[in-house]
Each structure stands twice: as structure tokens, then as C-alpha cells.
Amino acid sequence: MKKPILGKQTFLPENTERLQAFENFMAKNYSYDFDSRPLYTGRYFIILDEKQPFSNISELLRNNMGLSVASSNDFRNEPITEAKLADADVLFYNELGIALVGGDSEQIKILEETSDRGFYLEPEKIVYVPDEVPSVISAPQATWGIMQTKSDISNYTGKDVKIAVLDTGFDYEHPDFIGRNIQTYSFVPDEEVDDLHGHGTHCIGTACGNTNDTGVRYGVAKDSAIYAGKVLNNEGSGAQAWIVNGMDWAANNGCKVISMSLGSPIFPGQGYDPVYEKTGMNALSKGAVVVAAAGNESRRAWNQFNPVGSPANCPSVLAVAALDSGNNLANFSNRHINPYGEVDIACAGVDIYSSWPMPMGYRTISGTSMATPHVAGILALLWEKYPSASPYEIISELKRISQKLPLPAMDIGSGFAVAP
Template sequence: MKRPEFGSLPFNKQSTTPTNTDSQANKKNEQETVTDKPLYTGRYLIKLIDGQDCRVVRKVLESKLGFKVACSDDFKDIAITEFGIENSDALIYKDLGIALIDGEEQQIKRIQSATTNFIIEPEKIVYLPGDIQGVPDISSTWGLRATKVIHSNFTGKGVKVAVLDTGLDLQHPDFTGRQIHAESFVPNEAVEDLHGHGTHCIGTACGKTDINHKRYGIASDSVIYAGKVLSNQGSGAQSWILNAITWAVKNGCKVISMSLGSKVFPGQSYDLAYERVAQYALSKGCIIVAAAGNDSIRSQNVFAPVGSPADCPSILAVAAIDPDFNVADFSNRSINPTGKIAIAAPGVMVLSSWPMPKRYNTISGTSMATPHVAGILALLWEKHPNATPQQIIEKLKAKAKNISLQSIDVGVGLTIAP
């Protein structure tokens, strides 16, 4: 199967966005140019409308087009990667009712004419949300105080937490001695994080303390699953996300944190492939949280809808608030009927780990809010190990603090640790 070629797309906004007074002007420029970025990989996803029986799709692909078809069942003991399917023309995700195909336009038309039981859509390119640099200060760990993490008796001990992002600096001294499982789903790139975003998100969700013993992590005794699904330039393919979620679920992760996404336009519905894999995760005892996106400029009355995959009904979309408990200027809003903010978390001026030698960085974004919720979910799973995902979600929402803001902006309110 042809691998999508987009790893060199420039999307490292962290290194290009100035701080302080210039950040909003640059944010406006980014808002205006985001649609110039490629939206699709050139491959397609077949999504069954009714049920999850892929035999009809497989028959069409093999008999009518002569495709060599791989199946998720072929990867029982290993993760699905681009390398593993490179000799195939299509991959069927049996448990999801979805197939990834690499075909010409005429072949796609032949598939579409074979049956009406499925839809075919282009595979999306996924990007980092474009987080904003900040200047470190004494308030950089304010989020742990605001969410009452520092008063919690729980550490997420033994709970498996997956963070799907740009990987992890495996040599980072703050993670010495931790139980870490790492897998790269990005072709020709190791799991080592040469970007920084993934190491920062993992630090918030699962880290401990910095070199000065200042705490910045939440689930400090959790088991870390670092899935690299975005390249060192900050972009990835939709199927890499599906592969990584499947990997995390198969390995018993109870929480999956995704600070990534694709732009969603007003009136656009959620992506069925993401919703299917989120339902699959829930059925196996795993909760997915995702960043709502940073496409708004609220100070200029620009409100963008929740991005994909956070807009799926079975995924918890996380908004960002600042130290004054206001909605972050960039945080997206519940605009579309199917994209609802579930909860809010600290997402402005957040200190966390960063690849060496820098070691730490303070940045802002819904990307930073999302691992706050993921870490707190791990604490809840430790406290209630026999609960169902729905029960854990109910406890998360019931514990949330009302901060007197609209639900379309912060959902049930500010996430609070048990």
C-alpha cells in the first residue's frame, strides 16, 4: 500500500508563534491560512453503514479489483503499521466495519457502484492544533492546583494511559524508572519525539516532578503507552490514529489522550471512522479524550466548531481555560449539532516536560487541557477499578466544578480530581 507522503508539511507553530502581544495577530494569520494545508492523504476509507460485516467489501475488493486485502485479524499480537500492510492494497478493520484502500479514481467508482451499504470518504490528514508558546513563571503549574490534583490521594497506580501524539523523549530523566510501552505508527520515524508536543502532553497526563521537585504531572504512577501517530513535523494520517487506538485498546489501556485533529467546518458532521473506533474502545473498557481545537479568536468574535475527532459523540471533547477561569481565547465552541464540549481543563501557560536538552516548556492550547483530563480519568480508574467507562465518565462530570460559563464553551465545567 502506498504510504502518504506529507511528513514534511510545516505545522510546527510552536516554534514560529511569538509570545505576548504578537500572538493574537499571528493566530489570526494561522486561522486564515489553515485551509491551505492539505486535507487528505490520497487514500480512502470505506465505512459500512449497517453492521460491521466486512465480507461484502472484501469480496468486491478481491474479486472485482484484484486487490490484495489484509485484515486486522492478521495483527493479533502486533500493532498495525504502514510497514505491516505495505504489500497490501487494502486493510480491513474487522471490529470497526471500516476498510482503508489505496486505489485509482476508476477503481473507487467501481467500488461505489457495487453496493449502497457503505460510504467512501478520503482519508484525512491530522495535525497538531497549533499551540502557543508562553513564558515560564510561578503560575505555570496552576492547573494542578485548580483541578485539586495536588490534594488527591490517587496517582493512577497501575492504570494504563495511552497518549497518541509525536512520541516521547525516552531518555528524558524525569521518566527514569517508569513503565513505558512505546510504538511508532509513523513510517520511517522512531518513537523518539523530535518535536516536543508529545513529551509535553505525556508529562502533564503521566509525569511527576521537575528537577526542582515542582510537580507538573497528574497520574504519576500510571503505566505509559506512548503512541507516535504524528511525524516530527506535526502531521499524520487518519489511519495511523485508528491503528494506534486499536493498539492501545488491545493492550488494556483505560484512557487514550489525543491532542490532535483535523479542521471541521460549520454544519459538518463527525467522522464515522473515528466514532466507530471510539465505540469499540468504550466496549473494551477504554475512554478517549481529545482536544477541542484552537481555531477560535474569541477576542475578535471568531468562534470555530469543535475539531475532529473530538466532535464524535463517543469521545470527550476538552476545552481550555486560563488561570482566571475564563475560556481561552483560542478554544473552540460547540457550534455543530454533533460536536459538543464535554468538559474544560487548564490550557494556558502549562509547564510540562520537553525533549532534552531543553527539558521543560510552558505552552498553551486545548492540547494542554486534554492530558489534564486524561490524567484525572486515570485517578478515577484507580479509585473505581471495577467501574464501566460510562460510570467513570459520569463520575468525572459529576465532580466537575461549575465556573459560571456557557456549556457550549466548557461543557459541565472545570475537571476536578477525585
Template sequence: MKRPEFGSLPFNKQSTTPTNTDSQANKKNEQETVTDKPLYTGRYLIKLIDGQDCRVVRKVLESKLGFKVACSDDFKDIAITEFGIENSDALIYKDLGIALIDGEEQQIKRIQSATTNFIIEPEKIVYLPGDIQGVPDISSTWGLRATKVIHSNFTGKGVKVAVLDTGLDLQHPDFTGRQIHAESFVPNEAVEDLHGHGTHCIGTACGKTDINHKRYGIASDSVIYAGKVLSNQGSGAQSWILNAITWAVKNGCKVISMSLGSKVFPGQSYDLAYERVAQYALSKGCIIVAAAGNDSIRSQNVFAPVGSPADCPSILAVAAIDPDFNVADFSNRSINPTGKIAIAAPGV
């Protein structure tokens, strides 16, 4: 299977129009909107209609196109990675009713004509949230006081927490002695965080104290699962997110945190692949928390919808508030019917 492409061209309707999207509103809004970042990897996700058997997809791919098809069952004891599927043309996520495929336009059309039991959509590119300006003279630990973590008896002891991001600085002194499990889903990149965002997020969620013994983390006694799903440049493929969530759930994580996403347009529905994996996680006792996104400029009446995957009904979407408990100027808003903010938390 070819690796995902992260080209420099922006979205344009001639070359990257979604195939068989969930609604006409999705197609219209995406075609009329231009973004400065590419939206799709060049691969596709087949999403089975509820109740359909994965064998239907496998039969079509093998008989109609001669594809070599891998299955998530082939990875029972190891994580699914690009290296593991490089000799396949497709990967079926059996528990999710989804398949990742590498196909040309004519092959995609042949699949569409074979059956109406599924929809086909482009695989999304996922990015870190937009850069935001910090507020000067504000203690970085004000969130601990606001959430009353400092005086809480709960430390997350023994709870497995997965943070899916740009990885972790494994040599960082703040994590010395901590129980850490790490996996990279980014081809040709180790889990080592050369960007910094992942280490920052893991510190916020699971950190304890810095070298000056100043407390800054929340679940200070938790077991850390660091999944690298974004490259050192801060971008990744949607399937890497699916692979990492599956990995975290299979390893017994109770919380999965993601400060990442893809742009969502007004009128666009949630992504069925993300919703399926979120339902799978919930069925195993794991909750997924995701950033609502940083694409708004509220002071200028610019409001962006909750991003993907946070806009899924089964994922907890988190907005940001400042030290005065006002919604952060950059924080996205509940605009689309299915993209609702679940909670707001310190984020400035």
C-alpha cells in the same frame, strides 16, 4: 499500499473534493472553504453502513479490482503499521466496519457503483493544535491546584494511560524508572520525540516531578503507553490514529489522550471512522479524550467548531480555560450539532 501524502498544496475543490460525504452540507462547506494546510492523504476510507458485513467490501475489492486485501485479524499480536500493510492494496478493520484503500479515481468510482452498502471518504491528515501564546508570570502547575490533584489520594497507580502524539523523549530524566511501553506508527521514524509536543503532553498527563522535585503531572503512578502517530514535523494520517487506538485498547489502556486533530467546517458531521473506533474502545472499558482545538480567536468573535476526532459523540471533547477560569481565547466552540464540548480544563 502507497504511503500517505502530506503535500504542500492547500485544499481545493478540483483536486481533493470528498467522495460521497456524509451530507451535502459537508461537501458545500469544504468546497467553499480554503485552508492553508492539506486535508487529505490521497487514500480513502470505506465505511460500512451499520449492520453490513466486512466480507461485502472484501468481495468487491478482490473481485472487481483484483486488490490484495489485508485484515486486522492478521495483526493479533502486533500493532498495525504502514510497514505491515505495504504489500496490500487495502486493509479491513474487522472490528470497526472500516477499510483503508489505495486506489485511483476510476477505481473508487467502480467501488461506488458496485454497492450502496458503504460510503467512501478521503483519509484525513491530522495535525497538532495551533500554536498558542503562554501567559507570563503564571505558574505552569496552577492546573494541579485548580483540579485539586496535589492533595488527592488518587495517583493512577497501575492504570494504563496512552498518549497519542509525536512520541516520547525516552531519555528524559523525569521519566526515569517509569513503566513505559512505546510504539511508532509513523513510517521511518522511531518513537523518539524530536518535536517535543508528545513529551510535553505525556508529562502533563502522567508526569511526576521535574529535576527540581517540582510536581507537575496528574497520573503520576500510571503505566505510560506512548504512541507516535504524528511525525517530528507534527502531522500524521488518520489511519495511524485508528491503528494506535486499536493498539492501546488491545493492551488494556483505560484512557487514551489525544491533543491533535483535523479541521472541521460549520455544518460538518463527525467522522464515522473515529466514532466506530471510539465505540470499540468504550466496549473494552477505555475512554478517549481529545482536544477540542485551538482554532478560535474569541476576542475577535472568531469561533471555530470542535475539531475531529473530538467532535464524535463517543469521544470526550476538552476545551481550555485560563487561570481565571475563563474559556481560553483560542479554544474551539460547540457550533455543529454533533460537536459538543464535554468538559473544560486548565489549558493556558
């Protein structure tokens, strides 16, 4: 599989008008820098119509276009990574009914012109750590999220529940996690799972951590099993296929929670991504609840509101908004604007203290990225309490016991997530 060029933007002609509208919106409202944060990798996903077999396009790809094809069926007992795909131009995700194609512009044009064969194309997104919120080294309310979610007084600890955090990796030698059940895997080409960014270690600390070196509690599901999937590089960005591969790995390993504090920006009127939705539904079918950050593009103080980002806007994914310690909406937290792009729940996301790669050890930052692992940890506590429940029953219970607040559902969903 040809590696994505994260600085390259290629678009189908039919998407030009939509792209221009999005760029105008982002530039006007958020001064979005498309040069430093491009939207797409230059590769495309082929989305098959329902019940269409891959054989319908296999001949086109192999014979007419001369593309080398690989299949997810070749990876039944191991994770899918681009390094294992050698020189393949196409990867069939057989369970999902999608394929990733990395051909040149002429080959993509051929696909576009023959899309009446029961498929359509979507550009592969570049995914980012969504947090550009000012941070400090420490804060007086370092553990307020643990107390306000009631995780510190819960009878449950997420014991042996598998939580996958898909992010920038993990400092698996951090002293707070010695002796924990930890599985790691990197889906980023040419990078080990070690977290040289920090964001992933912070999120894992909130979802799965316990206490710091002085005994201060900062983690929710302190006895959970940790699955750290590196799907974003050390600069905090990655290709959409890396996230899809990470979700597939987590679901196939029996993770009951998949937490993703990452995303791509969405403009008003844009729908959810069918690739993420197919992957999310596949994870649900295997017993996992998927949760993701709603995004940080809003500027509420200036009366600017942005829609829930991707993949959090998918129906199969729980979108998490951020609140501060006074139960006020975070200035940056996105809201339900687009169809299907609901906010499902809210949690602590401002001035959140958690683990950070050594030698710093700890850091306090803000974002819907910080609210998301709080919810992921709480989901693990619910799975411990109700081990025979379905993902849909766990989601229903999460929403039922949430703290109701006098805030719009379009901003906080069912309320503030609390532990059972």
C-alpha cells in the same frame, strides 16, 4: 498499503460543494492555508452499513479491481502498522466494520459507482497537532493547572492505571521518567517513537509526569503506566489511519484512558467522522475512556467561534476546552456549534509548564492540547478510586465532581475538571 501522500488532496465529486463551502469558511474566518495544511491524504475509508459483512465487497476489491487485501485479523497479537502491510492496497478493520483503501483514482471511481452494495466512502483525513499558540520557555504560573485541578492534594496518583497518549512520540530517556513503567510504539512509517517535535512529551508530562529537576510538580497521574503511541510525525502531522491504529493498540493493551491532543478542522454543519466513532466505541467496549482536544481555531476576541474539531466531536470521545488560571475561556478554544459536537469538559490550557525533549527539558505552551492531558490524568485517578467501574460510570463521575463555573455549557461542558 500504499503510503499516504500528505501533500495530496483528492475528493469525491459529491464532496466538491461541501469542500468549497469549507474552504470559503476557513479562508474568510481564519486565513487557513490549504497549501501548507492540506485536508486529506488521497486514500479513502470504506464504511460498511450495519451488519454488512466484508465478503460483500471482497470480490469487488480482489477480482474486479485487482486490489491486494490485508485484514486486521492477521494482527491479533501485535499492533497494526503500515510497514507490516507490505504491498496491500486495502486493509480490513474487521472489528470496526471499515476498510482503508489506497487505490488510484480509477479504482476509487469504481468504488463510488458501486457503493449501493452496502457501503459508502469517506476521504482519509490528515491530522495535525492543533497548537499554533504563542509559547514561552517558562511562566510564573508553571504549576497552576496541577493546583487548580487539586491533583497535588488528591489521595490518588493513578497507580498502575494505563494511560495511552497518542501524539508525536516521547522522549523516553527524559530524566524525570527514569524507573517508570513505559511502553512505546510508533505507527508512523519510517520514524522511531523518539519525539523530535516535543508536543507528545509535553502532553505525557502533564498526564503522567511528576516533578521537575527542582521538585516542582507538573504532572497529574504520577504513578500511572505510560503508553506512548507515536501517531503524528516529527513535523506534527499524520494520516487518520495512524491514529486509528494507535487507538486499537491502546485498547487492546488494556489502557483505561486514551488521550489525543490532535485533530482535523471542522466547518459549521459538518458531522462527526464515522471512522473515529466506530474506533471510539470499540475502545469504550474494551474499557477505555477516550479524550481529545476540542481545537484551537476560534478567535473569541474577534467574536469568531469554530466548532469542536475531529475526533473530539464524536459522541464516543470526550471533548476538552481550555481555560486560563482566572477561569476565563482561552481565546482559541472551540465551542459546541454542530450537532453532536459538544464540549464535554474544560481544564487548564493556558501557560502550561511540562516536560519537553532534552536538552531543553521543559517548556510552557498553551492550547486545548494542554487541557486534554490534565483530564486524561484525572481520569486515571478516578480509575484508581473506582477500579470496577465502567467507562460510562467514570465519565459520569468526572462530570459530577467538576467545578461549576458561570460560563456557557456550549463552551465548557460540565465545568472545570478536578481530581477526586
